[in-house]
Amino acid sequence: MKQSKNKVPKQGFWNRVKNNKELLILSMPGAVWFILFAYLPLFGVLVAFKKYRLSGGFFQSLIESEFVGFDNFKFLFSSGDAWIILRNTVLYNFTFIILGVVLPVIVALLLNELRNKGMAKIYQSSMFLPYFLSWVVVSYCLFAFLNPEKGYFNNILQQFGHDGISWYTEKGYWPFIIIFMSQWKGIGYNTVVYLASICGIDKTYYEAAVLDGASKWQQIKYVTLPLLKPVITILLIMAVGGIFKADFGLFFQLPKDSGPLYPVTNVLDTYIFRALKANGEIGMSSAAALFQSTVGFVLIMIANKIVSKIDNENALF
Amino acid sequence: MFEKHRQKALEAKMEQNQSKFNQIKKPTNVLFNIILSILSLLSVIPFIFVIIISFTDENTLAMNGYRFIPEKFSLYAYQYIVSAGENIIRSYGVTILVTVLGTLLGLLLTGTYAYALSRKTYAFKKFFTTMITIPMLFSGGMIANYLIVTKVLMLKDTIWALILPLCLNSFNIIVLRTFFKTSIPDAVVESAKIDGASEWRLFFQIVIPMALPGLATIGLFLTLGYWNDWFNAMMYMDSKKWVPLQYLLIQIESSMDWLASNKSMMGVDGIQAAANLPKETIKMAIVVISTLPIIFAYPFFQRYFVNGLTVGAVKE
Numbered sequence: 001m002k003q004s005k006n007k008v009p010k011q012g013f014w015n016r017v018k019n020n021k022e023l024l025i026l027s028m029p030g031a032v033w034f035i036l037f038a039y040l041p042l043f044g045v046l047v048a049f050k051k052y053r054l055s056g057g058f059f060q061s062l063i064e065s066e067f068v069g070f071d072n073f074k075f076l077f078s079s080g081d082a083w084i085i086l087r088n089t090v091l092y093n094f095t096f097i098i099l100g101v102v103l104p105v106i107v108a109l110l111l112n113e114l115r116n117k118g119m120a121k122i123y124q125s126s127m128f129l130p131y132f133l134s135w136v137v138v139s140y141c142l143f144a145f146l147n148p149e150k151g152y153f154n155n156i157l158q159q160f161g162h163d164g165i166s167w168y169t170e171k172g173y174w175p176f177i178i179i180f181m182s183q184w185k186g187i188g189y190n191t192v193v194y195l196a197s198i199c200g201i202d203k204t205y206y207e208a209a210v211l212d213g214a215s216k217w218q219q220i221k222y223v224t225l226p227l228l229k230p231v232i233t234i235l236l237i238m239a240v241g242g243i244f245k246a247d248f249g250l251f252f253q254l255p256k257d258s259g260p261l262y263p264v265t266n267v268l269d270t271y272i273f274r275a276l277k278a279n280g281e282i283g284m285s286s287a288a289a290l291f292q293s294t295v296g297f298v299l300i301m302i303a304n305k306i307v308s309k310i311d312n313e314n315a316l317f
Numbered sequence: 318m319f320e321k322h323r324q325k326a327l328e329a330k331m332e333q334n335q336s337k338f339n340q341i342k343k344p345t346n347v348l349f350n351i352i353l354s355i356l357s358l359l360s361v362i363p364f365i366f367v368i369i370i371s372f373t374d375e376n377t378l379a380m381n382g383y384r385f386i387p388e389k390f391s392l393y394a395y396q397y398i399v400s401a402g403e404n405i406i407r408s409y410g411v412t413i414l415v416t417v418l419g420t421l422l423g424l425l426l427t428g429t430y431a432y433a434l435s436r437k438t439y440a441f442k443k444f445f446t447t448m449i450t451i452p453m454l455f456s457g458g459m460i461a462n463y464l465i466v467t468k469v470l471m472l473k474d475t476i477w478a479l480i481l482p483l484c485l486n487s488f489n490i491i492v493l494r495t496f497f498k499t500s501i502p503d504a505v506v507e508s509a510k511i512d513g514a515s516e517w518r519l520f521f522q523i524v525i526p527m528a529l530p531g532l533a534t535i536g537l538f539l540t541l542g543y544w545n546d547w548f549n550a551m552m553y554m555d556s557k558k559w560v561p562l563q564y565l566l567i568q569i570e571s572s573m574d575w576l577a578s579n580k581s582m583m584g585v586d587g588i589q590a591a592a593n594l595p596k597e598t599i600k601m602a603i604v605v606i607s608t609l610p611i612i613f614a615y616p617f618f619q620r621y622f623v624n625g626l627t628v629g630a631v632k633e
Contacts, residue, residue, distance in 0.1 A: 020441060025517075026430070030429060037462075039452075110353055122357070123353040133611075137563075150597070155382045273459065285459075
């Protein structure tokens, strides 16, 4: 047994296969899944360069469709919508990234400092609840407040003698609603991530800080936050890589696919979905999808490079 | 005299402070509690509101709108679901079937793959790690996935379109691999190998029982993912054959098809009944019953989620 282990580096490929036969068999089901559901779709991106026409199977259609180079991309970016869609996607995500770090860290710090730890559990459980609801369910919860005829908000407005607001057609309110709801759903989850890291910090750091006369605020500033930096960095890299990926449910379910709200709720993912499902517009939407994947890939590489330059330990790979 | 008394009180206070080393002041604690209470209430109230609406009498609702304390309560929405909501109950069945099948399949795939990766002696570890890393960085995107699932794998309108796309992902594999590595000592594996156990036996008879908490975590990730999934149904289900609850909720909302199809089922008498159907309360009642299992399983979910998150955060 020991001997064969020592020999591993010298073995030829087939010998290695033979010696790892059982583990290879265990890897196979997962590997097949990845080939079918993660790697085959990579051929699908070629559709973005084709004038895709269905003729028989997928690969046959792909080969027989006319190659049009970057025409699909040209159409996409010359349409007036493209700019708005990109702006929405990036600005919303940028806001989410910032708030998604700041708010949960603050809440985690508050929870961590509480004197009554029993209550901390209750607060944490309550704030985690929205994370477990689907966007469909959340959209119903929101509708209970925003329903133009019976909703809670309009009820209150009318009681004070104001006119009700037609929430699902007035786009002015939606940037706030979207940002609020995204944080509402995510804050519990993110808080747990940061709270776990804060609890993992060695208590002796704080004891030393107190002996040096550090106030609570100074402890947070000079002990907690610096020690949270690795977690924050990793989550930031991931978030930056996804800045062109929008949470589809948030932007599709909450506004109930309402047309007048498109200028402030249309993002890349909803655009792609609508182009595919409503118009059958495969070329342009796959161009948008490929653009999204490529930019995401480039961004995550750049972010990781920068982080590894500054502080190699915190880089992803 | 007075001075001395104060001195003593101060000393007593300091002693108390010492025992509760490095704690925030009482007023600050009250302030923190107030802030956190408000946030907690904000988090749970919208769903509680939906529950209240589902128990409100439909006529009261039409007159007063949604209220936190309705004038008249009613069980009508739930009675309707039990007596006439055939497609609702069918959808419930679909959701349960998809969730159970998907979670089991997902656990098997994630477990086997993660176990192989966790073994130090595995010669192809690097290859299979790269295989799951690349999709995390670059993916084909929505259209490519759609074309492959519908045109190559031919899964459109089958239950597998709801199960297969969700059953495996890189994140779950990494979490479970880390869990295997940290919770199963090498010595156990080595000695079993020396006793002549095959990897197959090792995995099913030794690793799985030892790694149950880790598997439970992944199982809950998967369960929640399947239970709350509406996206795959929206993408791949054009027929009415497999409509999970979440998708049913979307259909009810986006069109009146649902009511129309129910009308024809109910016949002439039904048309009048359909006219005064308690639409709003029924919708909200479906929302409630679709979320009920999650609420009941909530304590488990929370515990294992926190576990999984902390394990997943371990970087290698």
